[in-house]
Amino acid sequence: MLKEFYTVTTVVNGQSYKRVIEPRMSLCDFLRDELDLTGTHVGCEHGVCGACTILVDGLPVRSCLMLAPHADGADIQTIEGLANEDGELNVLQWAFREKHALQCGFCTPGFLTTITAFLAENPNPDREEVREALSGNTCRCTGYQHIIDAVLLAAETMRADK
Amino acid sequence: MKPARFKYANPKTLNDALSLRAEYEDESRFLAGGQSLLPTMAFRLAQPEILIDLNWLHELNYVRLETSGAIRVGATVRHREMQVNRLIIDHQPLVNEAVFQVAHQQIRNRGTLCGNLAHADPSSEMPAVMLALEARFHAKSIDTDRWIEAVDFFLGVFETALEGPEMLIEIELPSMPERIGTSFMELSRRPGDYAMMGVAVVLTLNKDGTCANCRLAFCNASDTAVLAPKAMASLVGKPVNEETVRAVANIVQTELDPPDNINASSAYKTHLAGVLTRRALLKAVERASGGARAAA
Numbered sequence: 001m002l003k004e005f006y007t008v009t010t011v012v013n014g015q016s017y018k019r020v021i022e023p024r025m026s027l028c029d030f031l032r033d034e035l036d037l038t039g040t041h042v043g044c045e046h047g048v049c050g051a052c053t054i055l056v057d058g059l060p061v062r063s064c065l066m067l068a069p070h071a072d073g074a075d076i077q078t079i080e081g082l083a084n085e086d087g088e089l090n091v092l093q094w095a096f097r098e099k100h101a102l103q104c105g106f107c108t109p110g111f112l113t114t115i116t117a118f119l120a121e122n123p124n125p126d127r128e129e130v131r132e133a134l135s136g137n138t139c140r141c142t143g144y145q146h147i148i149d150a151v152l153l154a155a156e157t158m159r160a161d162k
Numbered sequence: 163m164k165p166a167r168f169k170y171a172n173p174k175t176l177n178d179a180l181s182l183r184a185e186y187e188d189e190s191r192f193l194a195g196g197q198s199l200l201p202t203m204a205f206r207l208a209q210p211e212i213l214i215d216l217n218w219l220h221e222l223n224y225v226r227l228e229t230s231g232a233i234r235v236g237a238t239v240r241h242r243e244m245q246v247n248r249l250i251i252d253h254q255p256l257v258n259e260a261v262f263q264v265a266h267q268q269i270r271n272r273g274t275l276c277g278n279l280a281h282a283d284p285s286s287e288m289p290a291v292m293l294a295l296e297a298r299f300h301a302k303s304i305d306t307d308r309w310i311e312a313v314d315f316f317l318g319v320f321e322t323a324l325e326g327p328e329m330l331i332e333i334e335l336p337s338m339p340e341r342i343g344t345s346f347m348e349l350s351r352r353p354g355d356y357a358m359m360g361v362a363v364v365l366t367l368n369k370d371g372t373c374a375n376c377r378l379a380f381c382n383a384s385d386t387a388v389l390a391p392k393a394m395a396s397l398v399g400k401p402v403n404e405e406t407v408r409a410v411a412n413i414v415q416t417e418l419d420p421p422d423n424i425n426a427s428s429a430y431k432t433h434l435a436g437v438l439t440r441r442a443l444l445k446a447v448e449r450a451s452g453g454a455r456a457a458a
Contacts, residue, residue: 004170023213132353
């Protein structure tokens with residue numbers, strides 16, 4: 001009943017994977033080291049900075065606070081899965097570029113995944129709601145104002161596109 | 163920043179989980195949502211030899227309405243459920259209001275209510291909410307089965323009444339009859355951070371509008387979530403208005419002795435406790451007399 005290794009079968013960005021890993025491996029290390037999906041960034045590794053945020057069954061979670069076995073049977077989306085099928089930036093990514101919502105870019109994957117889920121639940125947020133939605137992600141470069149601008153632009157563009 | 167090596171068990175039934183715990187009591191830990199235990203393991207402050215992962219125990223993943231009107235929440239139910247579950251929204255407005263202050267959405271999507279309570283962090287919101295509501299805690303081991311009152315559950319920083327092989331398998335939130343108003347308020351540096359001070363209020367009114375019962379529980383005010391019994395008793399039988407509420411807040415400020423921390427001095431936290439008590443009581447009385455039990 002006690003396992004030293006665990007077989008994970010999971011779907012990431014629509015593709016199936018199966019790997020045998022040590023159960024102490026974090027989900028972010030699993031994505032980066034086992035699946036070579038290095039777009040998910042590892043910042044603090046204890047659930048404070050939000051850089052490693054991914055979508056598990058559509059909900060944003062910190063992948064440093066999940067063990068790789070928790071991916072077993074899950075449907076995961078990472079930053080690599082956000083762009084449109086033709087490789088073009090999606091509306092949110094475009095808005096980030098348009099509004100200068102990143103500088104060094106380290107925190108950006110975590111912001112984009114967090115906001116993807118937020119806008120799905122709240123397509124018409126006000127500035128205050130955006131600030132609250134971003135509160136779990138740390139950015140050391142931008143001062144956040146441009147990120148908020150980008151989220152509002154993305155929301156507006158998505159509503160107009162519908 | 164990587165957890166130490168451990169052996170992993172992912173039991174599919176409660177019975178298997180409790181058997182494992184009984185067999186490896188000293189060297190094992192239960193893992194629920196992992197939002198507190200995993201960082202502790204990453205820092206290697208916790209190095210369990212055996213990790214009993216409860217994430218595969220689907221039998222404890224329920225929010226249930228009992229015939230008594232009470233709500234039971236199983237051990238693997240995540241905080242997010244307190245935000246969106248219809249039973250919680252309709253029957254437990256205090257839990258629903260307070261959960262939005264528990265960390266950030268990414269954490270709430272993963273962390274569990276019971277795991278949070280068993281962790282017993284005094285600065286966490288939910289222990290105070292449970293004290294205010296007079297919730298009950300269901301502890302079970304392979305040989306024992308008992309209920310613990312909220313007031314007896316929290317013993318110290320990260321310390322609960324749970325004994326060696328026991329698991330907190332569910333909590334029961336009592337039903338809320340008519341003329342009850344609740345409110346949760348806190349002040350933190352940033353949304354989602356731990357509160358510098360927070361208060362959970364459960365106020366029951368008599369038919370004539372005077373206070374029949376008042377419960378005030380505070381987070382980040384001591385080694386555990388704490389009640390303010392003198393302040394609570396002082397309101398009973400009185401009308402609940404600006405003047406009486408201010409008097410209650412003054413008693414709270416003499417009754418609490420919160421420790422300093424990096425975000426706020428003891429004096430400032432005491433000040434906040436008074437302000438939040440006053441505002442939360444006024445909000446609770448508005449909700450109680452409006453007939454609406456619901457939150458904002």
